[in-house]
Amino acid sequence: MTDAPLAPPRRLAALLSRRPAAGRARSGALHRFLRHRLAVAGLAAIALMLLACWLGPLLIPYDQLFIDIRHRFAGPFAGPHVFGTDQLGRDLLVRLLMAGRISLTIGFAAMALSTAVGTAIGLVAGYRGGLVGAALMRCVDxxxxxxxxxxxxxxxxxxxxxxxxxxxxxxxxxWMEVARVVQGQIRTLKARDFTLAAELMGASGFYVMTNELLRNAVGPIIVAATLTVARAILAEAYVSFLGYGIQAPVASWGNMLNNAQQYLGSAPWLAIFPGLMITVAVASFNFVGDGLRDALDARVEL
Amino acid sequence: MAGPVLEVRGLSVGFADGRRTVPAVHEVAFTLHPGETLALVGESGSGKSVTSLALMRLLPPAPRTRVTGAALLRGRDGTVHDLLALPDAAVRALRGDRIAMIFQEPMTSLNPVHRIGDQIAESVRFHRGLDRHAALKRAEGLIERVGIPDAARRLRAYPHELSGGMRQRVMIAMALACDPAVLIADEPTTALDVTVQSQILALLKGLQRETGMGLVFITHNLGVVAEIADRVMVMYAGRIVESGGVVPVMTAPRMPYTAGLIASVPRLDLKGGEMVSIPGTVPDPRAPPPGCAFAPRCPHRRPTPCDEAVPPLEAAGAGHDVRCRRWAEIAAAAAPRPALEARA
Amino acid sequence: MSAAPQDAAPLLKVEGLRQHYGGRGLFGRGDVVRAVEDVSFEIRRGETLGLVGESGSGKSTLGRALLRATVPTAGRITFGGEDITAWTAGRLRALRPRMQMIFQDPFSSLNPRMTVGGIVAAPLVIQRQGLDRAARRARVIEALATVGLPERAADRYPHEFSGGQRQRIGIARALVMAPDFLVADEPVSALDVSIQAQVVNLLMEVRRRLSLTMLFISHDLAVVGHVCDRVAVMYLGRIVEIADTRSLFSGPRHPYTEALFAAVPIPDPTLRRPRVLLDGDLPSPLAPPSGCAFRGRCRHALPACAAAVPPLRAVGPGHFAACIRDDIALAAPVAA
Structure with a gap:
């Protein structure tokens, strides 16, 4: 506080971060993202995981449901089953990858849905304000x-x-987090004169929301959506772990963990591998979200 | 007291932009005597604010910025400190004590969650080691001194409860808390209404008479310059382009940019017709013109000598310097200059 | 100054306009801000009316209310002979092309994610002019040319332009629908001095070429004197003086107008004069003083000033002032 009266004004920040051209601004965002090592690693991990889950099961000569009682509880990294087998002798690797298809699908689909709903609600609440906005945001709360x-x-x-x-x-x-982020963003944007300018041209509320406001809120929405994927993967794991989610014999990372509980002492790999997949997936999406937040930070536009 | 209280030599500032350094201020030099007001005039991008922030050591540290030169501030005991060479802790001790600064928008510099009395007192306590009670007492005195009525009650106000003019008075009170020898005022009246602006200018002049502080007044408003300054330094694209006493510079400007700036100030004379403007815009600091930075907008430009090299600062009179190769020719062609005299 | 025929019919007429804010929230009651109080005036076709006042005087609110960006609390706005006070957004839509606005802040008034071409074309798109892409582009380029910007500007983004150029873009957007009436809200006060004059000259030129009617809002009396045919001075939500520019500049009749003139700094160091005529700040519009709102800062205030809000009364041909004193001599910047 001693230095408070001397703190340089915001104008200086603007001065220092002034970007001259759009091309520069965009490559600037990419540049900032690439500088974020964890985010790049996370993106690579996600890409690898998607590729593995898509192609992997086609290349592995076992079916996820093929039961081979003679080879039950085969240890990992020995013999033909790379990650070992479970209590029914099913190949763990192919089950992990098939489960990944389910978990990632749920993650992305839930993200798409909740982002769409959250964005719509946040957009209307932020733009309308007043009673409508208050009512919508109280619903969110x-x-x-x-x-x-x-x-x-x-x-x-x-x-x-x-x-x-x-x-x-x-x-x-x-969807609530997204709604909050979008509402806050739209409220700030609405105070800018370009919103009034559009209204004074006779633009409808729908036009102002979609053409003027939404495109300025894309950055924060992308960040929120990325973090939502992580959340959704985790949520699916919870539900399935507790037995209310994806049901056996179809595998998901959550129900594989549930299944592994009984054999934790004798076959720890049954828990370790799905747990690792969840951790890596969730951490990767969170890192990417952080990286995007830094990269898309609104400093670019003035 | 003889001798300058602040002397700046060869101050240059560059901002890192990727691999290269974009120059923002080139070789700025000036002296400031006690009780003197030096106006630093320029438009956005001229480097006037960067100059002041560099003096206050408020720019981001290297490698984001590169600051060279010297800024010699005379201490309370007569010793001279180079603000640009001292370690951070020593600068903090001088800042707010011997040299203080006020900004254009007081709201960004005041902490919104603290009462203004506490904010002023905090500065006094830091530099003078007074206890809370004594510091608050002094804060009350300061608030009275900057012309805020009902000081005891205003001590307990939060920044948002005050008008813009009152906030700027609070900022001035904070800056004056330790009787600085130098006050840097960066566009302190730009965000204020004209009637409040004239109040603040009168306040600053009065306080300066009382304390004998040197004032560096940064502004783009030439009307304000005429009102308050003893000497003027005009900056363009990071360089001083004209400097001297306020009367010679403003009644007989030698640099075409200064002349254009003075002519483009709108006046209350109802003359009608087109307003005088300077065509074009300031050059991009990343790609400065090869010669005089103002040449592309200058009505007197000749490819030789204007575009050959950056002109040096030449003496155009006693204490009157100008950065124009053709100033003597232009002055000879234009003399006698009736424009301003007629209006006076 | 544009030569507006004195007998031209008013394009815009405002009677007893009030614009209040606040007063009701979701939880409990808020305070009422009386931003505009009982304002009446008219603007003749082809005329430019200046609106002068300090921040908080309500001049921007008034400008926005005229364009029906808000729903007035009371009073009547007549545009082109039609009472538009209560028009719905749908009905106003057809009127929008005829009335446009230029904003103060060239950074906040342009959408940073749209190209300049998109910004200038937006009115055409919104108004569904039935133009195809090429025709729209032609109109955009024409509008950009009017404000002195090259065709290639259309494909670039706002942040690639300087403040003055961005203000030109804002003007092009306002002109693309060929409006009759323009509200310019502090159009040059965010610009550097050397650029201000460029934009003022541009506005005066397009006004002449397109015979625009204009409300020019500014706190800078010198610019207003340059641009406007008539000037209205606002203080705390009310018009305290309105007159032809020359009449106002040569003989202000309200002490506030005099103080505003005196506070304008003049760029001549040989003319130093004590010029603080006003103490204190604008009173809060939440709790305006009784009677004349200016009396607390006025050198000429009498006890009678507290009695009632002084009405605007004629003090000369076309010159109205809201001051009860006729016996005071006020300083003027221009000789009569």
């Missing part, structure tokens, strides 16, 4: 008041679990 794990479980208990319903449930508990 209300949903946020529920502990989301219990909400997930309560919903899951009533609905027949499959990929579609699990995705819907996760999306239903995950």
């Amino acid at each position: 209300a949903v946020l008041c529920f502990p989301s794990v219990f909400l997930l479980l309560a919903l899951a208990a009533f609905i027949r679990p499959n990929v579609v319903t699990i995705t819907l449930i996760i999306a239903a508990t995950g």
Whole structure:
């Protein structure tokens, strides 16, 4: 506080971060992202994981449901089953990759849904403001008041679990963050004169929201969406681990962990590998989200 | 007291931009005597604010910026400190004590969650080691001194409860808390209404008479310069282009840029017709013109000598310097200059 | 100054306009800000009216209310003979091309994610002029040319331009629909001095070429004197003086106008004079003083000034002032 009266004004920050051209601004964002090592590593891990889950099962000569009682509990890194086998002798690697297809699909689909819903609600709440905005945001607060794990479980208990319903449930508990981010962003943007300029041209609310405001909020939405993927993967793991999610024999990382509990002492790899996949996936999306946040930080535009 | 209280020599500032350094200020030099007001005039991008921030050591550290030169501040005991060479801790001790600064927008420099009395007192406590009670007492005195009525009550106000003019008075009170020898005022009245602006200018002049501080007044408003300055330094594209006493510079400017700037100030004379403007815009500091930076906008430009090399600062009179190769020719052709005299 | 025929019909007429804010929130009641109080005036076709006042005087709010960016609290706005006070957004839409606005801040008024071409074309798109891409592009280039920007500017983004150039882009956007009426809200006050004059000259030129009617809002009396035919001075939501520019500059009749003139710094160091005529700040619009809002800062205030809000009254041909004193001599910047 001693230095408070001497703190350089914001003008200086503007002075120092002035970017001359659009091309520069964009490559600037890419440049900033690439400087974020963890984010780049996360992006590589995600790409690798997607590729493995897509191609891997086609290359491995085992089916995820093929039971081979004679080779049950085969240890990893020995013999033909690279990651070993489970209590029914099913190949763990192919199950991990097939489970990855499910988990990642749910993650991305839930992200798409909750981002769409959250963006729409945040956009309307931020632009309309007043009573409409207040009512919408109180709804957001209300949903946020529920502990989301219990909400997930309560919903899951009533609905027949499959990929579609699990995705819907996760999306239903995950759109609020996006709505908040978007609402805050839109409120600031709405105060800028270009919004009034559009209204004075006779633009409808829909036009102003979609053409003027939304495109300025893309950065924060992308960041929020990325973090939502991580959240959704984690949520799917919770639900499946607790037995309300994807049901056996179909594998997901969550129900594989659940299954591994009984053999934790004798066959720890059954828990370690799915746990590792979840950790790596969630951490990677979080790192990418952080990197994007730094890279897309609004300093570029003035 | 004889001798300058602040002497700046060869101050240059560059900002790192990727691999290269973009120059923002070139070889700025000036002296400031006690009780003197030096106006630093220029438009956006002229380097006037960067100059002041460099003096206050408020620019981001190397390698983001590169600052060279010397800024010699005379200390309370007569010793001379080079603000640009001292370690950070020593600069902090001088800043707010011997040299202080006020900014254009007081709201960004005031902490919104602290009462203004505490904010002023904090500065006094840091530099003078007073206890809280004594510091608050002094804060009250300072608030009275900058013309805020009902000082005891205003001590307890938060920044957002004050008008822009009042906030700027608070900033001045904070800056004056330790009787600095030098006050740097960076566009302190630009965000204010004209009636409040004239109040603040009168306040600064009055305080300067009382304390004998040297004032570096940064502004783009030539009306304000005429009102407050003893000497003027005009900056363009990071260089001093004209400097001297306020009367010679403003009544007989030698640099075409200064003349254009003075002519483009709108006046209350209802003359009608087109307003005088300077065509074009300031050059991009990344790609400066080869010669005189003002040449592309200058009505008196000749390819030789204007575009050959950056002109040196030449003496055009006693204490009047100008950075123009053709100033003597232009002055001879234009004399006698009736423009301003007629208006006076 | 443009030569507006004295007998031209008013394009815009404002009667008893009030614009209040706040007063109701979701939780509890808020304070009412009386931003504009009982304002009446008219602007003749082809005329430029200057609106002068300090920040907080309500001049920007008034400008926005005229364009029906807000719903007025009370009063009547007549544009081109039609009472538009209560028009819905849908009805106003058809009127929008005829009334446009130029903003103060050249950074916040242009969408940073749109190209300049997109920004200038937006009114055409929104108004569904039924133009194809090429026709729109032609109109955009024409508008850019009017404000002195090259065709290639259309494909670039706002942040690639300087403040003055961005203000030109804003003017091009306002002109692309060929409006009758323009509200210019402090169009040059964010610009450097040497650039200000360029933009003022441009505005005066397009006004002449397109015979625009204009409300020119500014705190800079010198610029207003240069641009406007008539000037209205606002103080705390009310017009305190309105007159032809020459009449106002040669004989202000309200002490606030005199103080505004006196506060303008003059770039001549040989003319130093004590010129602080006003103490204190604008009073809060939440709790304006009784009677004349200016009396607390006025050198000429009498006890009678507190009694009632002084009405605007004629003090000369076309010259109205809201001051009860006729017996005071006020200094003028220009000889009569």
